[in-house]
Amino acid sequence: MDVTFKIRRQNPEVPGKEKPYWQEFVLADVDPTDRILEMLHRIKWEQDGTLSLRRSCAHGVCGSDAMRINGVNRLACKMLVKDVGERVQVEPILGLPVIKDLIVDMEPFFDHYKQVMPFFVNDDPAPADGRERLQTQADRELFDDSTKCILCACCTTSCPSFWANGHYVGPAAIVGAHRFIFDTRDQAGNERLDILSEPNGVWRCRTIFNCTPACPRDIEVTKAIGEVKLAIRKGSTDGVIQPHQVG
Amino acid sequence: MTTLVLTVRETLRYRGAIGQWSWVLHRLTGVGVVMFLALHVIDTSWAVFYPDLYVKAIAAYQSPIFTIGEFGLVFAVVYHAFNGIRIVIFDYKPELWRHQSQAAVAVLILTLIVLAPVFLGMAGHVVDFYFVEHAIAGDRVMDVVVFSIIEQLPFVAGFIGALVAAIVLAAVFSMVRGDGGASARSKYPQASPVERFWWAFMRLSGILIVPLVFVHLALMHVVQGVFDITAAQQVAGTLQVNGTIGAVPTAVEFVYHRWTYTAWGVYVWRVFDLFLLVLVTLHGFNGLRYVLTDYTSFNPFIRRISVSLCTVIGAVLLVVGGASLLLPIEKDIVNEALAATAEIYELRGEEIPAALEAYLAGDDDGGGSD
DSSP, rough: OOEEEEEEEEOOSSSSSSSEEEEEEESOOTTTOOHHHHHHHHIIIOOTTTTTOSSSSSSSSSSOOOOEEEHHHHEEGOBBBHHHEEEEEOOSSSSOEEETEEEEHHHHHHHHHHTTSSOOOOOOOOOOOOOOOOOOOOHHHTGGGGGGGOOOOOGGOOOOHHHOOTTSOHHHHHHHHHHHHHHOOOOOOHHHHHTTSSTEEEEOOOOOOHHHHOOOOOOHHHHHHHHHHHHHHHHHSSTOOOGGOOO | OHHHHHHHHHHSSSOOOOOHHHHHHHHHHHHHHHHHHHHHHHHHHHHHHHHHHHHHHHHTTTHHHHHOOOOOOHHHHHHHHHHHHHHEEEEEOOGGGGGHHHHHHHHHHHHHHHHHHHHHHHHHHHIIIIIIIIIOOOGGGHHHHHHHHHHTTTHHHHHHHHHHHHHHHHHHHHHHHHHTTTTTTOSSSSOOHHHHHHHHHHHHHHHHHHHHHHHHIIIIISSSSSSTTSSBBBBBTTSSSSSSSSSSSOOHHHHHHHHHHOOOOHHHHHHHHHHHHHHHHHHHHHHHHHHHHHHTTTOOOHHHHHHHHHHHHHHHHHHHHHHHHOOOOHHHHHHHHHHHHHHHHHHHHHOOOHHHHHHTTTOSSOOOOO
């Protein structure tokens, strides 16, 4: 079948193309089970070599090909043609500066992520056997969901609060913080809660729920943000996530 | 401004689920209610401080444009209340998130179910007023509309005054605090107990407001709408009948009866209205601050003006509204309203009731209205 791609393009280096514009490409012999990423490759390889996009693993693991496909944030490598139909609209994710075509500058996004101390903090000496710091399965379950994040920015750039205010730390950074805040072995949880209770921290979340369906890893993003809010309200993570809710 | 335009455009373009549209409606209804609140608190305080102005303000509210506005207001309050409850539930029970879209649909359905009989009741008051109780000449309807707009113009001046005050405040604050603390940031941004407090306050006050505002809406907009406030009826929530003090029923006498009504030795409606005033003003203007600061983050000075504006207007409403509720009420205000009432009759091309004419003819301090 034929599929029409309408792609949002922009190239600040070429006169006349500095401003964003739409360009259409028609692809023949498309299979319904073809992936959007492959179709973008075909356009680049067969029709217009200047089309720029970012991708790396191409299998939904690295998180580098987030884009807005038919109005919603998706990974191009995880979307099939049959999921979106014969007219496909592709544009860069919103809220980060566009470098070229579908490529955005991810640095502001990573800066927010770095703010929440996304690393394990525990200054106690390692266990006597020199191996892992053990924890119960139930404790591990508390943050299992938030370990799945691949930092693709689909959630953060689907958030109207983030569109309006780029200083808002955003869903992805909060999920990143959640992964360590609710880790019983970590010792910097209170510091992270302090960071996130800043005016541009979790309180900019208006519980809109755009982030949750945008996540290609099915992380319960709004739930994680809600748990961080409650932990800040209580001043502790105790009892915020009930064991029976896990899983 | 560009941020606002971009956000509005992209919100319309992004195919978010129903939660996104609930949020849009929540914001629009919230901002709408807050704007009405500013008018309403100032106007109502006039019943005590400037009775003749209150009579004219109520006449303005009885005009067709404000009638449409009142239906919008009731929709806004009901939707905002139900959706607010939905948000509180998912904020405090985040694990229930899978039900959020059903809840958003439920909010819409519940709003419609509640509004259907309410709108019917309100429409009944409109019909009674225009076609049964009053005979407003057709060619005067536009006059009434123009009059009502002119009557509310002082609010524009008041708003400009508040804006100037906000700019001055923001400038002073900037001089004291520098660039807004952006450079003062140390390794990490500062934790803010202020935002944590407001987050919880919005949710607690929202829940407390729901029963208060529903009782208020039911009595003042449905059982007795703005059209009955000048009718010879028993004032809802009291034992008095409007028009028993003055020559004819007036909006001022209506307020007088409510605010002087006591049960068990307590001014019930003054206490009720005071709770409502404080909670709604704080909730409303903090909500407005959320909306404004979301879209002004690109410029610290404009952001600070937005915050100051919310603070200034909110404080004015609390002071003026609070004063009208807490200060003793003089019985004289009822008669002070009568001259203005006669003016309204003339404007509408209606015959002035004989009782009112007789009162004004024999009255020495109610004249000067011609």
